[in-house]
Amino acid sequence: MRRLNPKPVERVWGGSALGFGPGVGEVWLAEAPLLVKLLDPADWLSVQVHPPHAYAQRVEGKPGKYEAWYVLAPGEIVYGFARRVSQEEVRRRAEAGTLDAVLHRVRVAPGQVVYLPAGVVHALGPGTRVYEVQTPSDLTYRLYDYGRPRELHLEKALEVALLEPTPLPAFAPEPVAGGERLLQTPYFQLYRFPLRGRLRLKPPLALLLTLLEGEAWLSGEALLPPATFLLEPGEEVQLEGEGFFLGASPGGA
Numbered sequence: 001m002r003r004l005n006p007k008p009v010e011r012v013w014g015g016s017a018l019g020f021g022p023g024v025g026e027v028w029l030a031e032a033p034l035l036v037k038l039l040d041p042a043d044w045l046s047v048q049v050h051p052p053h054a055y056a057q058r059v060e061g062k063p064g065k066y067e068a069w070y071v072l073a074p075g076e077i078v079y080g081f082a083r084r085v086s087q088e089e090v091r092r093r094a095e096a097g098t099l100d101a102v103l104h105r106v107r108v109a110p111g112q113v114v115y116l117p118a119g120v121v122h123a124l125g126p127g128t129r130v131y132e133v134q135t136p137s138d139l140t141y142r143l144y145d146y147g148r149p150r151e152l153h154l155e156k157a158l159e160v161a162l163l164e165p166t167p168l169p170a171f172a173p174e175p176v177a178g179g180e181r182l183l184q185t186p187y188f189q190l191y192r193f194p195l196r197g198r199l200r201l202k203p204p205l206a207l208l209l210t211l212l213e214g215e216a217w218l219s220g221e222a223l224l225p226p227a228t229f230l231l232e233p234g235e236e237v238q239l240e241g242e243g244f245f246l247g248a249s250p251g252g253a
């Protein structure tokens with residue numbers, strides 16, 4: 001078992017709720033075998049899309065990016081388009097700053113899981129704090145950035161964006177030893193483990209375990225959020241305290 005150190009990263013849209021000072025929009029909790037981050041936006045993130053594996057390998061020589069959010073604080077997100085659009089309309093609107101009119105905005109609540117496969121155009125809104133798990137790739141194509149002077153990748157984004165509305169998928173949690181599996185995809189699995197007194201875990205796959213709320217004890221050491229560990233497959237851990245953990249394991253793809 002390995003304790004991982006949090007890495008704060010400043011972002012133009014960063015808030016101050018992560019406890020690492022103002023402007024820290026992301027705290028990277030793990031980089032392998034999956035990328036796990038906390039995100040705290042004070043402003044809208046760029047309207048963006050990630051490429052699927054096949055496109056990313058062909059065009060960038062890298063794997064694609066699939067991600068999911070576990071919502072920690074309520075707010076709004078963009079999830080795909082509100083109606084069918086054409087590439088020409090998206091290009092015209094992105095250039096004119098009127099893309100908002102065709103984006104599907106949704107309110108999300110704490111505890112909600114949002115799966116974002118490659119191809120779904122998305123954005124996180126102000127105050128919508130999330131735990132994010134994703135394939136370890138940095139491929140983000142920005143369609144629109146609210147006039148901020150950052151690079152855009154509109155043509156590549158248009159090649160990979162799904163232009164039909166993509167309904168927000170709902171998942172029924174499944175019981176697993178110690179908690180529940182909230183999401184299973186070919187790329188990763190997401191778990192929630194409540195801590196009420198004692199919690200014993202022995203995951204079958206590598207597990208990135210993060211304390212999100214409360215206080216925990218591990219072999220006499222006190223842990224506070226966002227303490228994060230990597231457990232190897234079959235490794236056993238015994239925790240005490242009150243609160244909850246989220247866990248991320250690789251998928252089968």
Ligand SMILES: O=P(O)(O)OC[C@H]1O[C@@H](O)[C@@H](O)[C@@H](O)[C@@H]1O
Pocket residue numbers: 011026037044045046047048067123124132140142
């Ligand atoms: O391009 P910006 O707006 O900085 O957003 C970049 C961020 O987007 C989110 O949706 C996630 O994919 C983060 O892992 C990523 O760092």
